[in-house]
Amino acid sequence: MKAGGALPARAGEVIVQGEDLGAWIAGQRGAWDRLMPAQQYLLETIGIEPASEDETLRPVPVRRSQDELWERNMAAAQQFHAREGHLTVPRQHREEVNGELLGLGSFAANARRRAAKLSPERRAALDQLGMRW
Numbered sequence: 001m002k003a004g005g006a007l008p009a010r011a012g013e014v015i016v017q018g019e020d021l022g023a024w025i026a027g028q029r030g031a032w033d034r035l036m037p038a039q040q041y042l043l044e045t046i047g048i049e050p051a052s053e054d055e056t057l058r059p060v061p062v063r064r065s066q067d068e069l070w071e072r073n074m075a076a077a078q079q080f081h082a083r084e085g086h087l088t089v090p091r092q093h094r095e096e097v098n099g100e101l102l103g104l105g106s107f108a109a110n111a112r113r114r115a116a117k118l119s120p121e122r123r124a125a126l127d128q129l130g131m132r133w
Helices: 021-030 037-045 066-084 104-113 120-128
Strands: 095-097 100-102
Touching: 066 095, 066 100, 066 104, 066 120
Parallel strands: none
Antiparallel strands: 095 100
16 A cells, blocks of 8 residues: 555454445455446555455354344443443444454444333443443
């Protein structure tokens, strides 16, 4: 890259304004034949090439239950709270937990919006972290 940086090799390495550049690059490479020639050219000028035949670029998404998603996000919230001392999370904030980037800002904003629908246990768990409703 002209700015001296390296392109991300996989999803989750570089997030810019909430966009996962590794995932975006994988999508462009996987859909190369559907891109316009000008798009292909522009991608090539920054070092992005089409996917090879033997590359697996589209990982199968892991299906998680709502309870599993809640637990992952709560782990991120607890980690953030332990480090920062509060749970006032910027909307775009992503928290790394066990090598995985989680959209903690989105989780907190959605929890606030859906507060009336949360179970008493879930609401209490967020209250313990000082959730600003």
